[in-house]
Amino acid sequence: MSNGKGHSISPAGAPVFVTGLGFVTPLGRTVDAFDDALFNARSAVRAQTLCIEGLDPMELAVAACEFDAADVRSNSRLPLDRGTAMALAAAHDAAAEAGLDAGSVDPTRLGIFWGSGLAGAGTFDDTTQALYAEQRRMRPTTVLTVMPNAAVAELALQFGAQGAAIAYACACASSAVAIGEAMRAIRGGWIDVAIAGGHDAMLTPGVMASWHAMRVTAPLPPGAPESACKPFSGDRAGFALGEGAAALVLESETHASARGIADSTALTLTGYATNCDAAHITNPNAAGQVRAMRAALLDAGIEASQVGHINAHGTATRAGDAAEAASIREVFGNATPVSATKAIHGHVLGGGGAIELVAALRTLARGMLPPTANLRVPDAAFDLDLVRGEAREAGGLRHVLSNSFAFGGTNAVLIASRGAQR
Numbered sequence: 001m002s003n004g005k006g007h008s009i010s011p012a013g014a015p016v017f018v019t020g021l022g023f024v025t026p027l028g029r030t031v032d033a034f035d036d037a038l039f040n041a042r043s044a045v046r047a048q049t050l051c052i053e054g055l056d057p058m059e060l061a062v063a064a065c066e067f068d069a070a071d072v073r074s075n076s077r078l079p080l081d082r083g084t085a086m087a088l089a090a091a092h093d094a095a096a097e098a099g100l101d102a103g104s105v106d107p108t109r110l111g112i113f114w115g116s117g118l119a120g121a122g123t124f125d126d127t128t129q130a131l132y133a134e135q136r137r138m139r140p141t142t143v144l145t146v147m148p149n150a151a152v153a154e155l156a157l158q159f160g161a162q163g164a165a166i167a168y169a170c171a172c173a174s175s176a177v178a179i180g181e182a183m184r185a186i187r188g189g190w191i192d193v194a195i196a197g198g199h200d201a202m203l204t205p206g207v208m209a210s211w212h213a214m215r216v217t218a219p220l221p222p223g224a225p226e227s228a229c230k231p232f233s234g235d236r237a238g239f240a241l242g243e244g245a246a247a248l249v250l251e252s253e254t255h256a257s258a259r260g261i262a263d264s265t266a267l268t269l270t271g272y273a274t275n276c277d278a279a280h281i282t283n284p285n286a287a288g289q290v291r292a293m294r295a296a297l298l299d300a301g302i303e304a305s306q307v308g309h310i311n312a313h314g315t316a317t318r319a320g321d322a323a324e325a326a327s328i329r330e331v332f333g334n335a336t337p338v339s340a341t342k343a344i345h346g347h348v349l350g351g352g353g354a355i356e357l358v359a360a361l362r363t364l365a366r367g368m369l370p371p372t373a374n375l376r377v378p379d380a381a382f383d384l385d386l387v388r389g390e391a392r393e394a395g396g397l398r399h400v401l402s403n404s405f406a407f408g409g410t411n412a413v414l415i416a417s418r419g420a421q422r
Contacts, residue, residue, distance in 0.1 A: 014187055014253065014270075015253060015268035015269070015270050015417065015419070016183045016186050016187065016250050016251070016252065016253075016268060016269045016270075017250065017251045017252070017253060017256040017261065017262055017266055017267075017268050018248055018249070018250060018266070018267045018268060018269060018361060018416070019097075019098040019099075019100075019249045019250070019251050019256060019259075019261055019266075020093075020094040020095060020096070020097035020098025020099075020100065020247075020248065020249030021093075021094055021097060021246070021247070021248055021249075021358055021361065022089070022090040022091060022092065022093025022094030022095070022096070022097065022246070022247045023090050023093070023244065023245065023246040023247070023354075023355060023358055024065055024067050024086040024089050024090050024199075024244050024245045024246075025044075025065060025242075025244040025245075025246070025345050025348075025355055026044035026045075026063035026064060026065050026242055026243070026244060026344075026345050026346055027042075027044055027344060027345050028066075029067075029089075029093070031362070034358070034359075034362065035362055035366065037344055037345075038341065038344070038359055038362060038370045039366070039368055039370050039371075039391040040391070041343070041344060041370070041371045041372070041373035041374075041391075042344060042373075043063075043226035043227070043229075043343060043344040043373050043374070044063045044064075044226075044242075044344060044345060044346070045061050045062065045063045045225055045226045045227075045228055045229060045240040045242075045343075045344070045346060046061070046062060046063070046064070046225050046226070047059065047060070047061060047062075047220050047225040048060050048061075048062045048064075048203075048208075050205060050208050050209060050212070052205055052209060055209070058208070058209065058212050059219075059220050060208055060212060060217060060220070060240075060241070061217065061218050061219075061220050061225050061228035061229065061240035061241075062203055062208070062240055062241050062242065062346060063240055063241070063242035063243070063344075063345055063346030064203055064242075064243060065086070065243055065244050067082075067085075067086060067089070069081075069082045069085035069086070072085040072088050072089055074088060074154045074157070074158070075154070075157040075158050076144075076153070076154060076157055078141050078144055078145060079123075079139065079141055079145055080145065080154070081119070081120045081121070081122050081123040081145050081146065081150060081201070082122045082123075082201040082243075083116060083119060083120070083121065083122065083151065083199045083200055083201035083243075083245070083351075084119070084120070084145070084150050084151045084154055084199070086199050086201060086243070086244060086245035087114065087116075087151040087154070087155065087197070087198075087199045087245045087247070088151070088154055088155065088158060089245070090197060090199070090245040090246055090247040091155055091158070091159070091195050091197070091247040092158075093247070094195065094197075094247040094248060094249050095159065095195065095249060097249070098249035098251075099259070100159070100193070100195075100249055102160065104259065105192060105193045105255070106192065107160045107161060107162040107163075108162045108163060109163055109191050109192040109193065110159060110160075110161040110162065110163050110191060110192070110193045110194070110195070111161060111163035111164040111165065111166075111182065111185055111190075111191040111193070111194045111195075112152050112155045112156050112159070112161050112163075112164070112165040112166070112194070112195050112196075113164070113166055113168070113178040113179065113181055113182035113185070113194050113195070113196040114149075114151050114152045114155065114166075114167055114168070114175070114178050114195075114196065114197060114198055114199075115167070115168040115169070115170065115173075115174030115175035115176070115177055115178035115179075115197070115198030115350050115351070115353070115354070116148065116151065116167070116168075116169065116174055116175070116198055116199055116200055116350040116351065117169065117170075117171050117172065117174050117200050117202075117349040117350030117351075118200060118202055118207065118349070118350065119146070119147070119148045119149075119150055119151060119167070119169070119199075119200075119350075120145055120146030120147065120148070120150060121200070121201060121202045121204055121206075121207050122201055122202075122204045123142065123145045123146045124146045124206075125204035125205060125206045125207065126204075127139075127142055127146070128206070148167050148169055149165075149166075149167035151167070151199060152165050152166065152167045153165070155195060159195060161195070163185075163190070163191040163194075164185060164190065164191065166178075166181070168181065168198075169350070170350075170406050170408065170410040170412070171349070171350065171406035171407040171408050171410065172313070172315075172347070172349050172350065172352055172353070172404060172405065172406040172407065173274070173353060173404040173405065173406035173410040173411065173412040174198050174200075174349075174350035174351075174353065174406070175197055175198020175199075175246070175350055175351050175352065175353040175354035175355075175404075176198075176274075176353025176354070176356075176357065176402070176404035176412035176413075176414055177274055177353070177404075177410065177412045178196050178197065178198055178354075179196045179197065179198075179248060179250075179269070179272075179353070179354060179357060179414060180272035180273075180274060180412055180414055181196075182194035182196035182250055183196075183250060183269050183272050184272065186250060186251070186252045187252075192251065192252050192254070192255040193249065193250065193251050193252075193255060194249070194250045194251075195247055195248075195249055195250075196247070196248050196250055196354075197245065197246045197247035197248055197351075197354040198245065198246070198350050198351040198353065198354045199244065199245030199246075199348075199350070199351040199354075200243060200244075200245075200348050200349040200350040200351040200352075201243040201244075202241060202243065202349060203241060203243050208241060211241060215238070216238050216239065216315075216317055217238045217239060217240070217241065218230075218237050218238035218239055218240055218316065219237055219238070226373075226374075227373075227374045228240050228374075229316045229342055229343040229346070229347075229373075229374065230316050230343065230374040230375060231312070231314035231315070231316040231321060231340035231342060231343055231372055231374075231375065232312075232314060232316075232321050232325065232338075232340060232372065232375055232378055232379060232382055232384070232386055233316070233374065233375050233376065233377060233378060233379065234377050234378065234379045234380060235377070236316040236317070236318065236321060236379070237316070237318075238315075238316060238317055239315045239316050239317065239342055239346070239347040240342075240343075240346045240347065241346055241347055241349075242342075242345050242346020242347055242348040242349075242352075243346070243348060243351075244345065244348050244351055244355055245351050245354070245355075246351065246354035246355045246357070246358045247354070248354070248357070248358075250269065263419070264418075264419040265418065265419055266418075266419055267361050267364055267365065267416060267417075267418060268416065268417050268418070268419065269414060269415070269416055269417075270299075270300040270301070270302075270399070270415050270416070270417040271296040271297060271298075271299040271300025271301075271302070271401075271413070271414065271415030272296055272299055272412075272413065272414050272415070273292050273293075273294075273295030273296040273298075273299055273411075273412070273413050274292065274410065274411060274412045274413075275288060275291055275292050275295065275410075275411050276288065276408075276409045276410055276411070277289075277409030277411065278409055279409060280409065281407060281408060281409070282407050283319055283323075284319060284320055284323035284324065284405055285323065285409065286323045286324075286326040286327040286330070287327075288409060288411050289323065289324060289327035289403070289405060289411050290327045290330050290331055291411075292403075292411035292412070292413045293327065293328075293331045293332075293401070293403070293413050294331060295413070296401065296413035296414065296415050297331075297415070299415075300399070300415045300417070302399055302415070304331055304332050304333075304336070305335075306398070306399050307332065307336055307399045307400065307401050307415070308336070308337070308394055308396075308397040308398060308399060308400060309336070309337050309338075309339070309360070309363055309369050309394065309397065309400045309401070310328060310332065310336055310337070310338045310339070310400070310401050310402075310403065311339055311340070311341065311356050311357075311359055311360040311363070311400065311401070311402040311403065312324055312328070312338050312339065312340040312403055313340070313403040313404055313405045314339075314340025314341070314342055314343075314372070315342060315347060316340075316342065316343065320405070321379070321382075322379075322381070322382075323405075324403065324405065325379070325381070325382040325383075325384055328384060329382075329383055329384060334383045334384055334385055335385060336385060337369050337385045337386075337387050337392065337394070338372075338384050338385060338386050338387065339363075339369060339370050339371065339372050339386075339387045340372045340375075341355075341356055341359045341370060341372075342356075343372060343373035343374050343375075344373050352404065353402070353404035353412060353414070356402050356404070357402050357414055357416065359402075360400045360401075360402045360414075360416050361400075361416055363394075363397070363400055364397055364398075364400055364416055364417070364418055367393065367394050367395055367396075367397050368391050368392065368393055368394060369387045369391060369392040369393075369394050369397075370387065370391055371387050371388050371389055371390055371391055371392070372386060372387060372388050375388040376388070397418070398417055398418050399415060399416070399417045399418075400415070400416050400417075401413060401414070401415050401416075402414045402415075402416070
């Protein structure tokens with residue numbers, strides 16, 4: 001079937017190949033460092049004291065990246081927000097792994113799909129401080145640095161992408177939606193290759209104080225900040241804010257085959273669905289999550305029993321984990337192993353879905369299920385197979401599912417598989 005532009009349309013369930021991964025995370029920037037933390041439940045969460053004049057000091061649990069944004073240069077030569085710099089670094093690494101260069105793709109068939117919950121947060125915080133507290137002039141480039149599509153524009157310039165270049169802002173589902181929509185664009189025949197992912201870098205005074213005021217951040221355990229975030233635990237009390245970025249190079253089967261990288265062992269995306277609870281601005285709705293997971297399974301053309309692992313949204317909030325546990329139980333019963341990785345890399349908000357999909361892809365690649373850090377006593381109300389303690393071998397793993405559920409009610413579910421076979 002053609003899309004009317006002379007390019008074929010792939011059916012639902014058709015694989016989209018993941019040919020490159022790149023990331024900047026609190027767990028590190030290399031696969032070895034990421035895997036070491038992921039499969040050993042080694043948390044990067046640390047204590048940070050936030051001091052703002054006129055307010056009492058705030059003790060927060062955060063997961064920061066060892067990353068120097070000043071080392072990143074852009075084609076635009078504009079100042080970069082920390083988050084945008086992370087996006088460029090992650091995409092550079094993904095493209096390098098994929099062997100994506102000027103001669104490997106038609107630029108009119110290359111798209112950028114990127115998500116962020118609050119792009120430009122650091123620059124905006126710095127700008128308001130300069131303007132109101134120090135009465136300094138603003139840079140004439142400020143708007144270009146903080147605009148929601150700043151990373152998309154910079155990525156398009158960096159790679160010469162002339163296809164669709166779209167920014168998605170759906171709170172904590174932003175990057176998962178961006179990746180799913182890139183997958184749809186490739187299947188629809190509109191592009192051959194996409195650079196997709198997301199970022200957030202919200203470890204700034206104003207943003208951290210705002211999240212702290214919502215009372216959803218985890219209190220610091222005395223002497224053990226790394227154990228602050230406890231997804232699915234009976235004593236869970238909130239999340240630790242994180243920062244970072246992750247990028248994927250996605251290719252159609254035809255394009256990947258022409259480059260000789262579409263074999264039966266390759267990692268692919270096979271399912272995606274997004275919807276909205278339309279129920280409450282902050283409280284998650286299990287029924288909406290159930291619809292999203294079932295729609296993703298239908299899109300992938302597989303049954304719930306074929307999914308060998310679930311990477312849960314797992315924020316470690318009381319309401320969030322309860323709703324997700326109920327929705328997973330409704331769709332999968334209690335036989336599918338479940339892990340949650342926010343305990344080790346923090347809640348990266350709009351960039352979280354992309355980073356957690358990287359974790360799901362590493363799970364597929366290694367055939368090993370990561371344990372959920374700090375999960376010593378699961379909530380007695382949750383009837384799930386929660387992976388805890390040590391990593392679990394999973395030979396023959398073929399399909400994994402990753403959940404991203406956001407404020408505003410947006411749900412996004414991605415299914416990754418090994419090879420083109422279902």
